[in-house]
Amino acid sequence: MKSDVRSLAASREIWRASRDRDSRFELLTEIDAIMEIVGKAKLRSAQVEALINDMYLVLANTREEHLKAAYREILNGLQGGMDASQAAELIRLKLGDEYAIAVNKPVYEWSKSVYKLGQQEIKAQTGIRIGYGIEDEQAVKLLHENNIFYIGQYYDSQRGDIMQRDLGRLFAESLSQRELADKIAEAIDLDNKLGKHYFQGFVRHAAGRVRNVSHAVTYERIGVEYAEVVAILDAATTEICQEMNGRLIPVKRMRETAEQILNIDTEGKTPDEVTEELKAIVPFWNDKETGRIKGMSTEELLTENAGLDLPPYHWGCRTTTVAYFEEEGESYQAEVGTECDEETENYANNLTDREIGNKIQAIREMERLGYRKEDLASDWEKHYVKDPDKWGQSFKDEKDYAAYANSVIKEAEHVAMHMWNKAELQFDFIGKGCYVVANGKMEIVGMYPQGSTERLWEQRKNWVRLRGKNG
Numbered sequence: 001m002k003s004d005v006r007s008l009a010a011s012r013e014i015w016r017a018s019r020d021r022d023s024r025f026e027l028l029t030e031i032d033a034i035m036e037i038v039g040k041a042k043l044r045s046a047q048v049e050a051l052i053n054d055m056y057l058v059l060a061n062t063r064e065e066h067l068k069a070a071y072r073e074i075l076n077g078l079q080g081g082m083d084a085s086q087a088a089e090l091i092r093l094k095l096g097d098e099y100a101i102a103v104n105k106p107v108y109e110w111s112k113s114v115y116k117l118g119q120q121e122i123k124a125q126t127g128i129r130i131g132y133g134i135e136d137e138q139a140v141k142l143l144h145e146n147n148i149f150y151i152g153q154y155y156d157s158q159r160g161d162i163m164q165r166d167l168g169r170l171f172a173e174s175l176s177q178r179e180l181a182d183k184i185a186e187a188i189d190l191d192n193k194l195g196k197h198y199f200q201g202f203v204r205h206a207a208g209r210v211r212n213v214s215h216a217v218t219y220e221r222i223g224v225e226y227a228e229v230v231a232i233l234d235a236a237t238t239e240i241c242q243e244m245n246g247r248l249i250p251v252k253r254m255r256e257t258a259e260q261i262l263n264i265d266t267e268g269k270t271p272d273e274v275t276e277e278l279k280a281i282v283p284f285w286n287d288k289e290t291g292r293i294k295g296m297s298t299e300e301l302l303t304e305n306a307g308l309d310l311p312p313y314h315w316g317c318r319t320t321t322v323a324y325f326e327e328e329g330e331s332y333q334a335e336v337g338t339e340c341d342e343e344t345e346n347y348a349n350n351l352t353d354r355e356i357g358n359k360i361q362a363i364r365e366m367e368r369l370g371y372r373k374e375d376l377a378s379d380w381e382k383h384y385v386k387d388p389d390k391w392g393q394s395f396k397d398e399k400d401y402a403a404y405a406n407s408v409i410k411e412a413e414h415v416a417m418h419m420w421n422k423a424e425l426q427f428d429f430i431g432k433g434c435y436v437v438a439n440g441k442m443e444i445v446g447m448y449p450q451g452s453t454e455r456l457w458e459q460r461k462n463w464v465r466l467r468g469k470n471g
Contacts, residue, residue, distance in 0.1 A: 100152030118214025246358030
C-alpha cells in the first residue's frame, strides 16, 4: 500500500512538471512506467482526475477573466449612457465568441491528451504498442469541435436571456450609478458561480466521452473483440452503471456508436438540437429507466437500447471499459435454486458465466468494502452483542466486526446471488461459519453467523448458487 501511495504521488509530480513544458496538457511518456508500478486502475483514476481538474480551472478562470473585463467596460459605459441591451450584448460577446476563441487551443490540447490517455490505458493492459495516427487525429478534431461548440454556446443557450432580463430590470429601477454598478456586479458574480458549476460537470462528461471513443477506436485497431464495462463502484454509483458493470460489449458495436458520435455536425445548430442528436445515439439514463433492463442478456439489452455499448451513460458518468481476454478473470456456473424468484433467475439465465464472474471479481478486488452504517450498527447489536457465543470467536468492536466481514468476502468458499426486494442484486459470500452480503455499490449490507458452511450452502434453495469453474 505504501508503495502505491508513493507511486501516485510521483505521478502527480510528473503531471505538475508537464504543465510547465511546451504543451500544458501533453502527457508524458513516464506515465507508462508509473502504470507498471501502481496498476492501471489506480493510476488511470489519478491521471483522469488531474486532466479534469486542470481543464476545469482553465475554463473557469478564463471565463471569470472575461466577466471581469465585461464589468470594467460596463462601468466605463455607464458614464457614457450605456443602456441594458448594450450591457447584455457586451457580456454575450465576452462569454460567447471571445471566450471560445480564448480557450480553443487549450481545449484542443486537452482533448488530445485525454484521447492519448485512453490509448495508454489499453497499451498498459495489452502490452501492444499503440501509435497516434491520422485516424486518431481526425477523431480528436471532431471531438474537440463538439467540446468547443458547447463551451462557446453555453452562455447564449443557458444564461443569456436571464442576464438580459435581470439587466433590463436593474436599469429600469431608480438607482444611482454606484448602486446600479453594485447590482450589476452581483448579477455577474451569480453568473460566474453558475458557470463554474456547469463546467465542472461538463469537463467530467467530455473527458468520459473522449476517453471511451479513444478506447473504441483503439480496440478495433489492435483486434480486441470484446470490452468489459468497468464502473467505479461506491455509494454514488448509479443503477445503470451497476447494471452495466462487468458486462461484455462487442467492440464492433462500440466502434459503430463512436463513429455516429464523431459524425455529428454542429454547424448552424443550437446546443439543444445537437444534444437531441447525441441522445438519439447515446441516451442519458436515469435510475427510473434502469428497472426495465435489469437481468436482460447483454445482447438483448444492446439490441433494444441505443447507446449502452459506449459509456458515458449519464451526466457525470465515471464508467469506462477495459479490454477483455477470455483466459483472465473469474468465471462462475450458475445453479438456480428450486425456490428461486423470477428476477434472480433472469440474471442467472441471461448473463454469461464470465459477466457474473466479473461482478464478483469487482467486489473481491476491493481493498476494503465499507459496511453500510445503519446495517453495521444493527448487525453488531443483534448478531454479536446479544449472542456472542454462536460465533466461536470474539470481536473487539464494530470496526473489528466489519474487518472480519471483509475477510469472509476474500476467502469465501462459495458465492451465491439473489435479488433483494426484486430491486437490488446482492452477492452472498459464504465461508468461515457465516455469510456476508454485498451489493453493487461495494457496500456490505449484512453478516450473519450460520454454523456449517456446507449446510448453509445446501439450504439456499431460493438463491442462485455460483460454482467456480475450477472448483
